[in-house]
Amino acid sequence: MGTIDKTQQDAEKRVAALEAIRFIKDGDVVGLGTGSTAKYAIEEIGKRVQNGLTITAAASSKKTDELARSYGIEILDLQTLSSIDVSIDGADEFTESLNLIKGGGGALFREKIIASLSKNRIIVADASKKVEKLGAFKVPIEVIPLALQYVTDQITKLRGSSLLRQINNETFITDNGNYIIDADFGLIDYPEELARSLNQIDGLLAHGLFIGLTSKVIMAINNGVVVFE
Numbered sequence: 070m071g072t073i074d075k076t077q078q079d080a081e082k083r084v085a086a087l088e089a090i091r092f093i094k095d096g097d098v099v100g101l102g103t104g105s106t107a108k109y110a111i112e113e114i115g116k117r118v119q120n121g122l123t124i125t126a127a128a129s130s131k132k133t134d135e136l137a138r139s140y141g142i143e144i145l146d147l148q149t150l151s152s153i154d155v156s157i158d159g160a161d162e163f164t165e166s167l168n169l170i171k172g173g174g175g176a177l178f179r180e181k182i183i184a185s186l187s188k189n190r191i192i193v194a195d196a197s198k199k200v201e202k203l204g205a206f207k208v209p210i211e212v213i214p215l216a217l218q219y220v221t222d223q224i225t226k227l228r229g230s231s232l233l234r235q236i237n238n239e240t241f242i243t244d245n246g247n248y249i250i251d252a253d254f255g256l257i258d259y260p261e262e263l264a265r266s267l268n269q270i271d272g273l274l275a276h277g278l279f280i281g282l283t284s285k286v287i288m289a290i291n292n293g294v295v296v297f298e
């Protein structure tokens with residue numbers, strides 16, 4: 070996509086997020102994603118709640134939980150929910166066939182649970198996230214610490230290379246107390262197949278390939294939006 074202008078990208082994130090909010094109605098249980106694009110949606114929902122919108126929400130991370138509560142959004146306990154009306158989340162990459170890579174912020178496991186519970190799963194993205202094939206962005210994989218070497222070896226068998234995520238020279242720990250491996254499989258020809266293989270690895274809690282978990286992607290480009298569904 071060439072060089073990405075950060076200001077333009079941020080503007081697009083906001084446009085996409087505002088468009089997605091149109092799908093929220095009074096009384097809805099709303100799934101709130103994580104990341105810089107989802108943040109625009111949460112902030113706007115928060116303002117509307119302060120102006121009388123009556124929704125409850127489920128948060129996909131501690132960060133999102135805190136942000137939402139700071140606006141007075143009522144957060145429900147995810148472990149008690151069996152359905153969510155609409156979720157709004159970002160993505161690191163998406164294709165026109167609505168397959169995604171998520172987890173750049175490490176929130177993939179809860180995001181996947183929220184997407185799985187949601188009736189209407191909306192992804193919001195700036196134009197830089199659209200790709201022909203997934204895989205330029207490494208696939209985030211949440212691993213239970215004691216299974217680190219085992220999972221790394223299984224990823225190698227799938228012809229992937231693993232990098233344990235570090236932030237400021239410290240091993241990144243997820244909200245669930247686990248590690249993230251960023252796995253490089255090159256460009257992924259068959260994401261469904263890779264997702265199935267990863268699903269079978271014991272000790273791998275969740276991977277960032279979101280297959281069949283998206284109702285629509287709202288992509289902002291310049292000041293307009295394109296919807297893929």
Ligand SMILES: O=C[C@H](O)[C@H](O)[C@H](O)COP(=O)(O)O
Nearest residue numbers: 104105106159172173174176
């Ligand atoms: O774990 C983080 C999430 O999957 C994010 O939704 C994803 O990384 C996209 O984030 P951003 O909107 O900041 O690009």
